[in-house]
Amino acid sequence: MKGKLIIFSAPSGAGKTTIVHHLLKMIPQLEFSVSATSRPMRKDETHGVDYYFISVDEFKKKIDNKEFVEWEEVYTDNFYGTLNAEIERIWKKGHHIIFDMDVVGGLNLKKQFGEQALAIFVMPPSIAHLEARLKLRETETPESIARRLGKAEVELKTADQFDTIILNDTLEHAFEEAEKVVGDFLGANNE
Ligand code: 5GP
Secondary structure (H helix, E strand, O other): OOOOOOEEEEOOOOOHHHHHHHHHHHHEEEEEEEEOOOOOOOEEEEEEEEEEEOOHHHHHHHHHHEEEEEEEEEEEEEEEEEEHHHHHHHHHHEEEEEEEEHHHHHHHHHHHHHHHEEEEEEEEEHHHHHHHHHHHOOOOOOHHHHHHHHHHHHHHHHHHHHHHHHHHOOHHHHHHHHHHHHHHHHHHHOO
């Protein structure tokens, strides 16, 4: 079996993490790609499950050692990246990889892996919805929310560069769409 990549990208707060978690429950051949990040851990997160939490210095060392397939400074001093070793780890187990990534990283991976990857953009119903969801999270400061919303305006303009767009108007609808497009992609020429 040739390992595939399923990439979910969206502005922060669009609901992509919820959709990714749903798919992980529904499709057993999928495994989540745990990114490395230098941002602080939130209270509901676990090292090695949500992210590999490392310092800015460690992150920069790994960049120098070319350990990342892609990386980005998403916000100042908040680095995020996918380790080559993470991709190898998952494919070795015979699993397909699912990614939760910002749009720049998502398009970067798609460019590198071509037909082996399905890049999905999760579209929020509006910027106002994003703001409401970020506030509900209760983990973001007002500055962090403003920064994420500013970035979202730019990110929404990249939607048509993705293979598929899923509108997250209701979670039921988004789950159904996601199961269909991912199921079709994994089903196609899955030897
Ligand atoms: P958060 O701080 O909310 O967990 O993530 C901030 C943004 O960074 C999100 O859009 C998230 O999807 C993105 N992100 C997470 N992991 C990676 C990664 O490995 N590479 C890139 N480029 N972005 C990532």
